[in-house]
Amino acid sequence: MITSPALLSDDGLYDAIAETEARAREVHARRLALLSEFVARGLDVADYRQITRADPGEVKRWTLQARWFLPTQSPTGQPVAPLYPTTAAVVTELSEGHLREIARALDRQLPDGSEEILVQAALSVEPRAVRHLADRIHLQAVADAADEVDEPAADPGDLLWLRDLPGGRVEFSGELSVESGAQLRAVLEPLSQPRADDPRDLAHRQGEAFADLVALAMRSGGLPSEAGERPHISITLDYGTLRRGTGHAVLDGGRYLSAAQARRIACDAKTIPAVLGDRSEVLDLGRARRTVSLAQRRALHTRDRGCAFPGCPRPPKWCDAHHIRHWADGGSTDLDNLVLLCRHHHSLVHHSHWRITLSGGVPAFIPPRHIDPAQQPRQNLLHRQPTDPATTHADAA
Incomplete structure (x- = not known):
């Protein structure tokens, strides 16, 4: 009897998901084995589609997977090893999506050793990541890296307004020329693509992408200096708050942020912590070994x-x-x-x-x-x- 998901504990729910996915992968491997035998007997594939109600494209993919990743028999009945034995060895551990991406990649005649790399990735990441990896291998094998193109100077007509909001957040709006707007979209779109595990809407994804652009500019080293220093952020907080990760810190201009945010920001350079002791004396300002x-x-x-x-x-x-x-x-x-x-x-x-x-x-x-x-x-x-x-x-x- 299958227990209702609503009656499962958290641990039980995790276990049930893992068990169900494992069974689904075993079922797909069984599907491939049955399809392989169906084809080997010379039966009409149209009948198979009628039985399964599968799209022709699906059946075509499954047939290819069966031919490449399952053992077969010669006309004399002798066993024949799978064409791609590394994938065949773990075929019951991979989803249909993973097998689809591996087959797609191998059809592109990637360099030797690529199958092993793709299979190892497929055992720990989602199918889309396997596709990205295959694309990287393919591009590296067939083309030189594209030359970087310097971005042209911003159009003088570009406008931007900034306004401080309660709680330390900043509101901004503006207008860009056609050229500058196209450039902004070109860098935001690949950074704001939805991930399989990301439920956020477009506005939140684009906001994070824009923040990534700002962080990139801070690291570039090409920004002008002010009072002899490159652009940076100064954060003031007491040492106990920094250690605990709770409480708040103070930015330039008196704006506040959480200690947890300060800890994350302090991981990288361009952030100068002014760490204060119990009597507010400066204990450390930009410790050299931290940045x-x-x-x-x-x-x-x-x-x-x-x-x-x-x-x-x-x-x-x-x-x-x-x-x-x-x-x-x-x-x-x-x-x-x-x-x-x-x-x-x-x-x-x-x-x-x-x-x-x-x-x-x-x-x-x-x-x-x-x-x-x-x-x-x-x-x-x-x-x-x-x-x-x-x-x-x-x-x-």
């Missing part, structure tokens, strides 16, 4: 090659340098305690139970038990070859 140097950021770009969270395609320039063990908790600003994260996954790591380790100098992410009871480390295979996650070098506090 990430230009040389360290370049090393992180080379090592992580973008957001290190599994399946994230964001490039390095859209990422923050995150302390694996937070600076306020005694973490050092050394490469073995730093990782590149995009804004979305930076916030996720700060507000969830994901843990980060370094395996062979490469970041690996350990999911919470409700996502993976075995808590197998995951790496972002969109940016680099996998390494052995068994040996960890640094762990989150």
Whole structure:
């Protein structure tokens, strides 16, 4: 008897979802085996479509998956190994969507070793991330990287108004020329695409994308200085608030933000903390070992090659340098305690139970038990070859 979902505990609900998905993948593998036998007997595929009420395109995809990922028999009855044995070995662990993307990728004749990389990714990320990975491999194999094009100067007619709101938020509005507006859309649209696990509307996604653009400009090094300093943010808070992550901090101009926000911002450079003791004396102003140097950021770009969270395609320039063990908790600003994260996954790591380790100098992410009871480390295979996650070098506090 199947228990109603409403009667399940939280742990029971997680377990039921995992069990149902495992059964669905086994059922699809069985579907492929039956279809393979159906075709091998020379039966009419139109009859199969009548039985299953499946679209012709679906049946075509399933037939290809069966031919590539299942063992067959020769005309004399001898067993024939699958064309792609790496995928075949885990076919019951992959969804139809994962098998579809792997088949799509292999049909493009990717370089040797690509199947192994795609299968390893498919065991830990959604099908769309597998597609992104296959596209990366394909582009790397057939084309040189596109030359970067300098953006033209902003049109003098562009207008922008800013207004402070209660609570520290800022309202802005403006008008852009056709050219500037097209450029803004061009950079916002890829950054604000919906994710499978993202329920937000377009306005919220575009707002985060615009904030990413501002953060990128802050890191660019090309902004003019003011009073001999490059643009920066000054945050004042007492040391206990910084350690606890509760309470509030004060920005320039007297605006407030939460201590949790201050902790996240303080992970990266261009933020100068004025940490006050019990008597409000300045204990530390821009501690040199907290902020990430230009040389360290370049090393992180080379090592992580973008957001290190599994399946994230964001490039390095859209990422923050995150302390694996937070600076306020005694973490050092050394490469073995730093990782590149995009804004979305930076916030996720700060507000969830994901843990980060370094395996062979490469970041690996350990999911919470409700996502993976075995808590197998995951790496972002969109940016680099996998390494052995068994040996960890640094762990989150």
